[in-house]
Amino acid sequence: SAVISQKPSRDICQRGTSLTIQCQVDSQVTMMFWYRQQPGQSLTLIATANQGSEATYESGFVIDKFPISRPNLTFSTLTVSNMSPEDSSIYLCSAGLLVGNEQFFGPGTRLTVL
Amino acid sequence: AQKITQTQPGMFVQEKEAVTLDCTYDTSDPSYGLFWYKQPSSGEMIFLIYQGSYDQQNATEGRYSLNFQKARKSANLVISASQLGDSAMYFCAMRGLSNTPLVFGKGTRLSVIA
Numbered sequence: 001s002a003v004i005s006q007k008p009s010r011d012i013c014q015r016g017t018s019l020t021i022q023c024q025v026d027s028q029v030t031m032m033f034w035y036r037q038q039p040g041q042s043l044t045l046i047a048t049a050n051q052g053s054e055a056t057y058e059s060g061f062v063i064d065k066f067p068i069s070r071p072n073l074t075f076s077t078l079t080v081s082n083m084s085p086e087d088s089s090i091y092l093c094s095a096g097l098l099v100g101n102e103q104f105f106g107p108g109t110r111l112t113v114l
Numbered sequence: 115a116q117k118i119t120q121t122q123p124g125m126f127v128q129e130k131e132a133v134t135l136d137c138t139y140d141t142s143d144p145s146y147g148l149f150w151y152k153q154p155s156s157g158e159m160i161f162l163i164y165q166g167s168y169d170q171q172n173a174t175e176g177r178y179s180l181n182f183q184k185a186r187k188s189a190n191l192v193i194s195a196s197q198l199g200d201s202a203m204y205f206c207a208m209r210g211l212s213n214t215p216l217v218f219g220k221g222t223r224l225s226v227i228a
Binding site: 041042045 | 147149151156157158164166205212213214216218219221
């Protein structure tokens with residue numbers, strides 16, 4: 001299995017500011033994924049973080065709003081830029097091991113924007 | 115495109131009884147994987163069980179089993195001997211190729227009653 005950690009675990013931010021969320025995996029993985037879970041909703045994929053190339057964004061999500069970095073095989077960051085109250089969500093990092101079928105999730109970052 | 119449908123927004127089950135959570139899916143991929151996750155109120159996503167589309171037998175993990183009916187495109191989760199700690203949101207998800215992102219259903223909230 002893999003252990004995925006995220007920092008911060010939660011934050012309360014002011015409108016118009018930015019927050020960077022860190023995701024660290026204890027094993028080398030190929031793909032890392034960022035999801036958003038709005039209150040009372042299911043998980044929605046924001047983007048796939050590719051090592052050594054730009055992230056691949058899903059429809060409705062843009063790089064200017066959610067810039068992503070992936071400098072190596074075990075680490076990625078997601079920035080939520082120019083935040084508004086609508087960005088209040090849980091943000092989850094996910095990854096699958098090089099071998100095996102499971103896909104693991106970090107504990108999530110609970111973001112509240114005032 | 116892949117789609118997951120969970121038609122039960124909420125379920126109640128008596129402690130020590132078994133419960134089935136429904137999941138149907140749609141995909142044009144010849145090979146795919148089906149997943150179930152548990153999300154307690156803390157927000158973490160806990161991997162429960164995986165079923166590959168070419169697996170001959172239904173997956174089992176302890177008290178969890180997956181009732182996979184390929185022709186009906188269903189992948190129901192069966193929890194045996196329910197415990198109070200099983201109260202949580204349960205999400206069904208799927209993906210095509212390995213290391214592609216998961217697509218989630220809307221989830222089912224399970225409440226276990228003493």
